[in-house]
Amino acid sequence: MNFLHQLLEKQRPLFEKGGKFEQFYYVFEAAETFLFTPPSTTPARGAQIRDAIDLKRMMMTVVIAMLPCLFYGMWNVGHQHYLAIGQEADFLTKFILGLKHTLPIILVAYASGGLVEVIFAIMRKHPINEGFLVTGMLIPLVMPVTIPLWQVAVATIFAVLVAKEVFGGTGMNILNVALTARAFLYFAYPTEISGSVWTFLGEGATTVDGYSGATALAIIAETSATKGSNFMPGAAVAALNSVSWAPGLFSFENLFMGAIPGSIGETSTLMCLIGAAILIATGVGSWKIIVSVFAGAYLTGLLVNAVAVNAYMDLPAHYHLVIGGLAFGAVFMATDPVSASHTETGKWIYGFFIGFFTIIIRVFNPAYPEGIMLAILLMNVFAPLIDYYVVQANKNRRLSRATV
Amino acid sequence: MSEVIKLKKGFNINLAGKAATRLAEHTPETVAIKFDDFPGLYRPKILVKEGDAVKAGSPLFFDKAIEKVIYASPVSGEVVAVKRGEKRKPIEIVILCDKTIEYTEHRRFTISDIANISAQDAINHMVSSGVWPQIVQRPYGIVADPDIAPRNIFISTFDTSPLAPDFEFVFKGQEQYFQVGVDILRKVGKCDVHIGLNAGAEISKVFGSVKNAKLHRFIGPHPAGNVGVQIHHIAPINKGDIVWTLHPYGVIQIGKLFLEGRYDASKTIAVVGSELKQPQYYKTVLGANISKLIANNLKSEHVRYISGNVLVGQKIAANGHLGFYDHMLTVIPEGDKPRFFLTEGWLAPVVKRLSFHRALGLLSFLNGNKEYVLDTSTNGEERAFVATGTFEQVVPMDILPMHLIKAILANDYDGMEALGIYEVVEEDLALCEFIDVSKQPIQQILRQGINMMRES
Numbered sequence: 103m104n105f106l107h108q109l110l111e112k113q114r115p116l117f118e119k120g121g122k123f124e125q126f127y128y129v130f131e132a133a134e135t136f137l138f139t140p141p142s143t144t145p146a147r148g149a150q151i152r153d154a155i156d157l158k159r160m161m162m163t164v165v166i167a168m169l170p171c172l173f174y175g176m177w178n179v180g181h182q183h184y185l186a187i188g189q190e191a192d193f194l195t196k197f198i199l200g201l202k203h204t205l206p207i208i209l210v211a212y213a214s215g216g217l218v219e220v221i222f223a224i225m226r227k228h229p230i231n232e233g234f235l236v237t238g239m240l241i242p243l244v245m246p247v248t249i250p251l252w253q254v255a256v257a258t259i260f261a262v263l264v265a266k267e268v269f270g271g272t273g274m275n276i277l278n279v280a281l282t283a284r285a286f287l288y289f290a291y292p293t294e295i296s297g298s299v300w301t302f303l304g305e306g307a308t309t310v311d312g313y314s315g316a317t318a319l320a321i322i323a324e325t326s327a328t329k330g331s332n333f334m335p336g337a338a339v340a341a342l343n344s345v346s347w348a349p350g351l352f353s354f355e356n357l358f359m360g361a362i363p364g365s366i367g368e369t370s371t372l373m374c375l376i377g378a379a380i381l382i383a384t385g386v387g388s389w390k391i392i393v394s395v396f397a398g399a400y401l402t403g404l405l406v407n408a409v410a411v412n413a414y415m416d417l418p419a420h421y422h423l424v425i426g427g428l429a430f431g432a433v434f435m436a437t438d439p440v441s442a443s444h445t446e447t448g449k450w451i452y453g454f455f456i457g458f459f460t461i462i463i464r465v466f467n468p469a470y471p472e473g474i475m476l477a478i479l480l481m482n483v484f485a486p487l488i489d490y491y492v493v494q495a496n497k498n499r500r501l502s503r504a505t506v
Numbered sequence: 507m508s509e510v511i512k513l514k515k516g517f518n519i520n521l522a523g524k525a526a527t528r529l530a531e532h533t534p535e536t537v538a539i540k541f542d543d544f545p546g547l548y549r550p551k552i553l554v555k556e557g558d559a560v561k562a563g564s565p566l567f568f569d570k571a572i573e574k575v576i577y578a579s580p581v582s583g584e585v586v587a588v589k590r591g592e593k594r595k596p597i598e599i600v601i602l603c604d605k606t607i608e609y610t611e612h613r614r615f616t617i618s619d620i621a622n623i624s625a626q627d628a629i630n631h632m633v634s635s636g637v638w639p640q641i642v643q644r645p646y647g648i649v650a651d652p653d654i655a656p657r658n659i660f661i662s663t664f665d666t667s668p669l670a671p672d673f674e675f676v677f678k679g680q681e682q683y684f685q686v687g688v689d690i691l692r693k694v695g696k697c698d699v700h701i702g703l704n705a706g707a708e709i710s711k712v713f714g715s716v717k718n719a720k721l722h723r724f725i726g727p728h729p730a731g732n733v734g735v736q737i738h739h740i741a742p743i744n745k746g747d748i749v750w751t752l753h754p755y756g757v758i759q760i761g762k763l764f765l766e767g768r769y770d771a772s773k774t775i776a777v778v779g780s781e782l783k784q785p786q787y788y789k790t791v792l793g794a795n796i797s798k799l800i801a802n803n804l805k806s807e808h809v810r811y812i813s814g815n816v817l818v819g820q821k822i823a824a825n826g827h828l829g830f831y832d833h834m835l836t837v838i839p840e841g842d843k844p845r846f847f848l849t850e851g852w853l854a855p856v857v858k859r860l861s862f863h864r865a866l867g868l869l870s871f872l873n874g875n876k877e878y879v880l881d882t883s884t885n886g887e888e889r890a891f892v893a894t895g896t897f898e899q900v901v902p903m904d905i906l907p908m909h910l911i912k913a914i915l916a917n918d919y920d921g922m923e924a925l926g927i928y929e930v931v932e933e934d935l936a937l938c939e940f941i942d943v944s945k946q947p948i949q950q951i952l953r954q955g956i957n958m959m960r961e962s
Contacts, residue, residue, distance in 0.1 A: 107844045135887055138844040139851040143810075143882040146821040148932070148949040149939040150812050151519075151838065154859035154868055156886025157943055158852040160893065163866040231889060273890030384864045388895060444894045444908065493909050497924035500904075504744035 110134050128223040132230040160386055161232040165239050167380035167387070168434060171367040172243060174360060176200030178370070179247045182301040182363055185348050188310035203247050203302055204366055207254050212238040214255040218262040222271065231272035233279075233440075237262070240280035240434060243367025244427065244475075245287075246299040253291055257283040277482045278441045281431075281475055288475070296471070300363035312347040317363050318425040319464065319471040321345070321352065326414035327468065337413040339421070357424040368430035371423065378433040387437040390446065391453040395432035398457020399423060406465055414465045422461055431474035432456070436481075443485040445492040452488055456481045510705040511739050513726030515902040517862050517937055519668040521816065522780040522877040523837070527675050529774065529787045533603065534794035537580050538827035539566055540598045542820075544639065545953065546648025546960075547571075550596055558585045563610030563636050563769035566599050572651050578636025580771030580792040582608040598827070603791075610635075614767035620689060628694045632760065636769040639830070640756025641691075644737065644749050646956050647931035656695045656750040658741055661688075663713040663754055664704035666731035667815040667933075671776035671833050675787065677712045677754055683761030684712060688719050690760050695750060702736040713754065726902060734934040738903040743929045755833065775828065779837035780879040781809045796835055797825045804837070810882050812836040817936035818949065841883025852886070859885065862900065862941040889944040900937035905929065907938050911948060914955030919962055922955050931956070 110133075116122050117130040134140070136158075144150050180196025191199075215238050223230045241258055261283035266275040287295045298315035316324075325341040326333070334340070342352035350356060360370025368374070381387025403419025410416040422428065436442060436456050443452035456477045463473030470476060541550060548571035554560060560583065565576035579601055587600040612635055615623065623631075629652050632638050643650035650656070664673055677684070692699050698720055703710055705723035714721075722740055724730045733751045743749055755773065762770040771792040778785040783803050790799075796811060812819035814832040822828075828835060845851045854867060860878045861868040870878075897907035905926045913921030932949040939948035 104844075106846075131887075137847055137851075139847065139883070139885060140887060141842040141844045142884045142887070143840060143842050144884055145947065145950075148818070148947055149936055150810065150816045150819055150821065150836075150882055151880045151940065152884050152886075152945065153863065153941045153943075154856050154861040154870065154885050155863040155865055155941075155943050156852055156945070157889045157892060158847075158886065159867065160863075160865050160943055162853065166866055229887065229889065233892065271890065273892050380866075384866055385896075386863075386865050439892055439894045442894070445906065446895055446898060449895070493906060493925070496904065496906055496909075500742075500744070500924060500926055503742060504746070 107138050110137070125224055128227065128229050129220060132220075132223070157232045158235075161235045163384050163386045164236045164381065164434070167377040167384075168236075168239055168243065168367065170373040170376045171370065171430065171434075172204075172239070173197075174370045174373045175243065175365075175367040176204050178361055179203055179302055179366060181361055183303065185351075186301050186303055186309050186313055186315070187307050199302075200247075204242065206251055207242040207245055207247075207249065207366070208239065210251045210254045211241040211258050215241070215258040215262045218259055218267065222267045226271065228271060233272040234262070236438075237279045241283045243430070243434075244280060244284045244365045246295060246364075247302045247366055248299045249287070249294055253287055253294060257287045257290075260286045273440055275440055276486070277479055278435055278438050281435055281479055281482075284475055285479060300365070310347050314345075314347065315363055317471070318342055318352050318357060322414055322417055322425075323468070323471055326412045329413050331411050333413040333416060335410075335416055338417040341413070354421065354424065357421070365427065365430075368427040371429040374429035374433045381433065381437065387433065388439070388442070388449050390449040391437050391442060391456075392432050394450050394453030395428070395436050395457040395460075396423060398454035399428055399432075399461050400457070402458045402461040406461065417465075422464070426464070426472045427474045428457075428460055431460070431478055435474075435478050441482040441485065443488050443492075445489050447495075448485065448488040448492045452481050452485055455484070510723045510725055513724060513730045513735070513739075513902040515899055516666075516727035516729055517900050517941070518666070518727045519816070519860060519880075519940070520875060520877050521668045521778075521838075522879050523778050523782055523785045524669055524877075525671065525776040525778050526784070526786045527672070529675075529789060532788040532790040532794065532799060534790060534796075534798065536586065536600050536602050536795045536827070537583075537791055537793040538598045538600045538795070539577060539580070539793055540827065540829060541596045543830035544569075544577075544649055545957075546646060550577075552588060552596060552599070554585045554588070554599065556585055556588055559583070560585060560601060561608045561610045562771060563612075565636075567596075569649075572649070572653075574630075575633045575638045575649065575652060576636060577639055578610075578769050578771075600827075609768045609770075612763065612767040612769075615764045617686075620686060620764055623693070625694050625696060628690055632690075632694065632763070635763055636771070637756070637760050637763050640759055641750050641752055642831075644734065644743055644751060644931070645747075645928035646960055648960075650748075650750050652694075654748055656697055657747045658697050658737075659691050659695045659699045659750045659752070660702070660733050660737050660740070661699065661719075661752050661754060661757060662702040662731055662733040662736055663710060664702070664707070664731045665815075665833075666726075666728035667817055667936075668728070669776065669778040669785075669834065669836055670731070670815060671774070671787065673754055674707075674710060674712060676774045676776075676833070677758060679712075680758050680761075681712050681715075683758040683765060684754065685716055685718075685761070686764055687757035687759070687761035688716055690764060691750075691752070691757065692718055700736075700740050702731075702733065702740075704731070729900075729934060729937060730902065732933055734930055735902055738905075738929055745923060745928060747928070753831065753833070773833065775832075776834040777803075777837075778834060779809075779812075781805050781837045781839055793827050793830060795825060795827050796822065799835060800824065800837065806839060808840050809837050810840050812838065816880070817940060818933045839879070839881040841881030841885075843883070845883075862937075863896070863943070884945050886943075886945055888946060891944050891946065893943045896941055896943070897935075897938040900941060901935065903929065903934070907935055907948075910955075911935075911938075911946075911951055914951050914958070917958065919958065922959060927952075927955055927959055 179200030265282035459477035460473040641650040705725040910925040
């Protein structure tokens, strides 16, 4: 591989100061460091050896942790399609159909976001950061498969620009970039990201009798709204189980497995847990955040159960953990180290409140069927405040020591 | 014996090339005193010029901020170079060594003399003989001011850094000097002397039975042996506190000054590292030239010579000199080779390179007690701070390193002070620099912060 490196190095003068493509230096740098760990050595003073880790490897770990969700999601896109039109299909057919409709979304997200990254790297003269490896994968996974590609591009560009670059780029952002993209679509183009958009049906396809593309969240919300306070205990679960066009679609087991309508990558709690296992085992994702989001959601679920006055409040707490995007958000979105709380104590508080607000938004807010997105964005905003108090406590310990 | 202070946080870096317990004599051609070894120097006034003959203990320079403290020649010989850099900034003074060392003779004290000497007389004796720069004050990690009394004095008697010399071997048989050094320090500091002992090894023959000092035992991974970490757990440094720290070498040197009447700069060092044929100990002298130590002793050609350990040391040339406070020479391979991303780079599984992390493909945590051959590659490029919560895992102190570093970068003086900048010097955060995913120069940033606090 040495000849390739030498070939690249021969081009280096073109990109260095005074070279023809001077302004593209960081594009060159990104390409070269992608292929080769650079021959840079430690400075004369300070640590003379360095850990084997680098940011690329760390980000790659997150991408790999997302792969189970992605592959399952691809299969599920096909599965939901054939379920809706009432046809049988084998595993591969379903997967390939999903692949065909998912891949363009992924490519568009990477291309549009990557373009913004490159432009800013050139303008601001800073290296292209590896963080987008993760963001570019997260965005497709939280989109419905029917999303128009131009909307993916617009949302990604908006998110990278407004959520990240205006704050100074990677490491400086306050909001989670991928969730900002989704929130943007949610408020700018609500019809394409809510309602019956979760299943790809195809042109002129006829659906099975009684078909409805509603998600579990929508069914529960509707049950709750129509029945009001005259609900029977267990009405929400009964409504989920009475889906007539596909029996057992919203059974607890199936909700956990994830063969249900929803965004591409977020339906399967099981796959999210596999991702969580990878993130926790490698130490890349904070287990404190993941655990505390689930704990916060579960405890809040129990709390609203105890004082239930409608069907949604009565929904068993463990159902909350498997419906909607809670698991995906807890594992991949809340753990984004930049927008999460930076202190270890803060991570517990931050995660717990994400879980708490998710359930509160789901149960009490009729406008938004899903709460995790807004809960994480809200806690992103509060994370610096949490950190402030944790850091202040450290400072106070030091001060009180001095006065004793 | 006091109870054992157990430290859990930290990380041991187990490198190949440990010193065999064998001692050889080494007489260097030249020695040098390098000005960069004293980060607190204000404006040094050099007292010698090229061609001057000096004795061991003759003053070479002093600092205009603390005029009475002289920095002495470690050997007798001829000053062959006074090197200066830009704006005549002094870099080093090089002395060609005599065959046999002649000493500046000082008064010899008996044990009863030492008991009766006044604190001021002892200080005057120390500052004018060359031993004083061994006393390093915290905050800031600079040579102590003899006019400011410390709150406490701290001595760590073991070193947990990679390939560190074994003090039991290096200071064997020096108990008497160490005891006298402790007694003198207690007298001149008018305060308690705290000594950190290694609870992970047998009771120290050299340090374990020292009197007139408070003994504390520590156990844990590196940096448990750092005096800064020990201070934090014994009596942490608060705003306004001054404490003194000494390496056992400095304590023994003080003891020798009083008992023998000489500034004795002889030093036993460990010459270690994976690229040496025979890593072992050498009895040499402070600031010794290393060329004879490495001649015919190298396994490979493309290596880096480090004065000190691999975490806080300094790169020196093949004919360079050891640093003033360093007790080891480490030789490791240079790592200036590109690595293809699929075969050795960021997508490949890595077994041979040590990592504190377990991110995908980093398998070194499976290796147990394997000894590593690590090179000087940065293993990646400098990036913005992204990862959180890892620095805290290698700093066994109630300090938030990431927040401290960010306060320094933001020029936030109040923040630095409140987050504990007085408690740390470079070596205490060196592991953060090693494990940092973003490859930031943590130690350099910390020193900038310390300098900002000193100048404010």
